[in-house]
Amino acid sequence: MVIIILALIIPGTRKPLAIFVNKILSFSPSVTSEDERAQIASYEWVLEKNNTDRVEFSKYQGKVVIINFWATWCPPCIAEMPSFQKLYEDYNDKVDFFFVSNEDHQTVRNFMERKNFTLPAFRPKSAIPEPLNSNTLPTTYLLDKKGNIVIEKVGSAAWDSEKMRKTLDDLLGE
Numbered sequence: 001m002v003i004i005i006l007a008l009i010i011p012g013t014r015k016p017l018a019i020f021v022n023k024i025l026s027f028s029p030s031v032t033s034e035d036e037r038a039q040i041a042s043y044e045w046v047l048e049k050n051n052t053d054r055v056e057f058s059k060y061q062g063k064v065v066i067i068n069f070w071a072t073w074c075p076p077c078i079a080e081m082p083s084f085q086k087l088y089e090d091y092n093d094k095v096d097f098f099f100v101s102n103e104d105h106q107t108v109r110n111f112m113e114r115k116n117f118t119l120p121a122f123r124p125k126s127a128i129p130e131p132l133n134s135n136t137l138p139t140t141y142l143l144d145k146k147g148n149i150v151i152e153k154v155g156s157a158a159w160d161s162e163k164m165r166k167t168l169d170d171l172l173g174e
Contacts, residue, residue, distance in 0.1 A: 028161035
């Protein structure tokens with residue numbers, strides 16, 4: 001017990017310990033029942049990729065989309081990234097992924113390179129459409145082709161689960 005308390009007090013061990021605990025406690029996200037699903041208010045949202053590439057979110061209307069709000073300093077965000085990487089490797093040609101951070105591109109790029117992640121990172125350049133505007137990191141949304149929020153998960157989760165893959169396959173088949 002003393003070792004755990006010391007690990008939490010020492011700044012250099014606090015973040016790795018928090019990431020480890022989040023990984024252990026992460027479960028597959030739950031699907032929202034169809035009658036309780038909110039719908040994205042608008043696809044009018046501008047994002048930026050790589051400091052210069054303007055991305056119009058409206059191009060992704062009618063597609064299955066995963067949007068993850070995260071930060072490089074957030075232990076729960078970091079904890080779920082490896083499971084997102086596995087999911088992205090298998091679904092990036094079928095599902096559109098948006099990893100959205102307010103941090104500068106160089107900070108995000110350095111983080112991604114250091115961790116060997118190939119996830120597509122973006123910065124918001126206009127107001128985030130309702131009801132996607134969460135103040136908690138990480139927050140992840142899975143949108144179906146009609147813009148319904150099938151999953152809204154606050155906190156870390158195990159995204160590379162069989163349950164999640166089945167959900168994606170079902171949405172892609174609609």
